[in-house]
Amino acid sequence: MYSKKRSDFWKKVASIVSVILLLLAWYGGSTRITDNQSGMVDQLLINGDLLNQIDDRLYEGRILNKLNPVEYIGLGSGIGYGGMTEVAVTVSSLGDIQRIAVLSSKDTSSYLDKVIQSNLMEKLLGKNIKSNFEIDGVSGATVSTNALTEAIKRAADPVRFELFGINRAENEKPISHFRWLDLLAIAMFTMAILVNKTRHRKKSMFNWALLLTSMCVFGFYSSSLFSSSTMGILISGAWLTGLGNYTSIILLSLVILYIIATNKNVYCNTLCPFGATQECLAKLGNTKTISLTPVFFEWFPRGLLLVTLCLGLYYRNPASFSYEPFGIMFGMIGSIYLFVLTTITIVTSLVVKRPWCRTLCPMNPMTDFIRFNRQWFKSVLNKQRLKRQIILTNQMVGSEVKRSEVSK
Amino acid sequence: MRKKLLFIFYIVSAVFVCVHLGLRVNHLTQLEASNTPLFVATYSEHSTSSKVPVNDAINYKEWAEKFEEQTK
Amino acid sequence: MFPQSTLLDPLFWMVLGAIQVLVFTGASQWAKEYQLGMNWWRWSVVGFWWLSFILTIAGAFTLLGENEGNAGWYVLGFVGTLLVIGGAAILKVLVLLKPNPQ
Numbered sequence: 001m002y003s004k005k006r007s008d009f010w011k012k013v014a015s016i017v018s019v020i021l022l023l024l025a026w027y028g029g030s031t032r033i034t035d036n037q038s039g040m041v042d043q044l045l046i047n048g049d050l051l052n053q054i055d056d057r058l059y060e061g062r063i064l065n066k067l068n069p070v071e072y073i074g075l076g077s078g079i080g081y082g083g084m085t086e087v088a089v090t091v092s093s094l095g096d097i098q099r100i101a102v103l104s105s106k107d108t109s110s111y112l113d114k115v116i117q118s119n120l121m122e123k124l125l126g127k128n129i130k131s132n133f134e135i136d137g138v139s140g141a142t143v144s145t146n147a148l149t150e151a152i153k154r155a156a157d158p159v160r161f162e163l164f165g166i167n168r169a170e171n172e173k174p175i176s177h178f179r180w181l182d183l184l185a186i187a188m189f190t191m192a193i194l195v196n197k198t199r200h201r202k203k204s205m206f207n208w209a210l211l212l213t214s215m216c217v218f219g220f221y222s223s224s225l226f227s228s229s230t231m232g233i234l235i236s237g238a239w240l241t242g243l244g245n246y247t248s249i250i251l252l253s254l255v256i257l258y259i260i261a262t263n264k265n266v267y268c269n270t271l272c273p274f275g276a277t278q279e280c281l282a283k284l285g286n287t288k289t290i291s292l293t294p295v296f297f298e299w300f301p302r303g304l305l306l307v308t309l310c311l312g313l314y315y316r317n318p319a320s321f322s323y324e325p326f327g328i329m330f331g332m333i334g335s336i337y338l339f340v341l342t343t344i345t346i347v348t349s350l351v352v353k354r355p356w357c358r359t360l361c362p363m364n365p366m367t368d369f370i371r372f373n374r375q376w377f378k379s380v381l382n383k384q385r386l387k388r389q390i391i392l393t394n395q396m397v398g399s400e401v402k403r404s405e406v407s408k
Numbered sequence: 409m410r411k412k413l414l415f416i417f418y419i420v421s422a423v424f425v426c427v428h429l430g431l432r433v434n435h436l437t438q439l440e441a442s443n444t445p446l447f448v449a450t451y452s453e454h455s456t457s458s459k460v461p462v463n464d465a466i467n468y469k470e471w472a473e474k475f476e477e478q479t480k
Numbered sequence: 481m482f483p484q485s486t487l488l489d490p491l492f493w494m495v496l497g498a499i500q501v502l503v504f505t506g507a508s509q510w511a512k513e514y515q516l517g518m519n520w521w522r523w524s525v526v527g528f529w530w531l532s533f534i535l536t537i538a539g540a541f542t543l544l545g546e547n548e549g550n551a552g553w554y555v556l557g558f559v560g561t562l563l564v565i566g567g568a569a570i571l572k573v574l575v576l577l578k579p580n581p582q
Binding site: 032039040043044046088096097098099100101102103104105109112116121122125126288290292297300304307308311315317320321323335337338340341344345348351352355356358359360 | 410411413414415417418420421422424425426427428429431432433435436440443444445446447448449450451452
Binding site for chain 3: 281284285332336339340342343346347350
């Protein structure tokens with residue numbers, strides 16, 4: 001009993017410290033010099049010697065003793081996976097694209113690298129901005145491609161208007177990024193709740209059907225399962241300015257709301273694509289469920305998630321800080337270290353049931369945090385309710401006693 | 409035996425995750441300090457992807473003329 | 481794997497070759513111990529799997545030796561993992577199709 005009270009005390013301390021650290025990381029990030037754009041624009045001049053700013057999205061490059069500008073630099077942004085991708089385009093005085101530079105991106109670097117290696121930007125060099133240009137997508141990095149494409153088009157807009165007086169058609173609105181997968185995520189989450197509540201004799205079969213569908217659709221088809229970077233995007237508010245893909249955020253939000261409402265996590269056993277992969281592999285091998293009991297193994301993933309979220313807030317780039325094997329497993333995108341991690345997780349899944357879920361998955365710390373604070377909040381509310389009841393009861397008893405005395 | 413395997417998996421995974429995160433922090437810090445764009449693509453007149461025709465024959469002729477002058 | 485070394489390179493490939501001998505001589509004993517009831521088509525499947533596995537390891541380490549580090553590790557990680565899963569699947573099938581002890 002005493003050790004449980006002591007354990008609860010430390011959990012309360014950890015919970016408060018976590019929130020403080022996240023707030024400090026957020027504040028620290030805001031004090032960093034993040035707007036390096038104007039410094040970078042200087043480096044993008046090709047023929048000009050002097051840079052003049054016309055407005056916040058348009059610069060002109062001039063040569064001394066020449067009347068007219070020799071080139072223009074336009075700035076534009078597109079909505080990517082983790083936030084805005086900023087691009088600058090250098091255009092000659094005739095309207096030909098001379099240089100394209102990616103100034104900053106909130107997308108996972110592996111996706112951006114894939115788009116860059118596809119020579120997407122090189123294909124636009126030399127084209128004239130007077131006419132609309134279309135760019136081919138890069139499979140496996142659609143969101144990042146769309147962000148870059150939109151950013152380049154928007155960067156060309158102020159230059160096009162300055163040179164030719166032409167305005168491009170309407171910019172795409174953030175709402176246009178919603179798609180059928182988002183509706184499917186809501187529908188499958190609802191089905192997951194129903195499957196978990198049901199006592200039907202084929203409950204296990206329904207569960208497997210949901211798991212396999214999720215693995216195929218949210219895993220291999222769209223790679224839109226949520227991760228620690230999605231948690232970072234949610235708490236940082238980056239989704240408020242628009243995201244290229246809302247599916248993972250929608251799934252995460254539904255999971256969190258359901259845990260707050262009912263204290264249950266239906267995602268891990270019924271919807272998680274990576275969990276489904278591990279379950280399939282577990283069926284192949286003769287696996288057993290094993291847990292590691294020392295306290296360190298419980299607290300290390302919590303610390304890891306906290307550090308990851310703090311780094312995402314501090315650098316204002318949550319998409320850069322994710323450590324799950326999902327990107328490699330479902331998209332073959334990620335660093336060599338995550339590749340090795342994915343490989344050993346898959347091989348271990350043949351022997352131990354769901355090793356990733358039992359060890360470093362950020363869902364466990366997130367669920368524990370929400371559940372603990374929910375229980376704490378409920379206990380505080382219950383205590384207050386109890387106090388009020390006691391006061392009311394005392395008042396009633398007091399008034400009864402007075403009435404009986406008066407009647408005597 | 410399986411418990412040992414899970415323990416080894418835990419430690420190895422933790423190491424890889426920490427290395428990966430450390431490299432990400434290092435990369436972002438360097439990026440900020442360098443104050444250079446993430447990527448720059450510049451138009452070159454001799455690029456095969458440009459719409460300007462590449463006049464290699466004329467360039468070669470000029471080079472050949474210069475070479476003859478030098479070797480005279 | 482070690483092209484710069486006149487000692488380690490042949491040693492590596494000799495070890496790989498020695499493993500082959502151990503596996504070939506031990507496989508039938510191992511199958512008898514677990515009473516898998518091996519026949520011609522089961523041995524063909526297992527043999528094909530083992531050949532793929534060895535070629536993957538040889539190919540990956542050859543790439544590593546040719547200073548194609550990333551390619552080597554990716555071949556080992558990607559194809560190797562698929563083969564390990566395939567091996568587990570084949571083992572499961574062999575165990576399921578085990579003849580009943582008489």
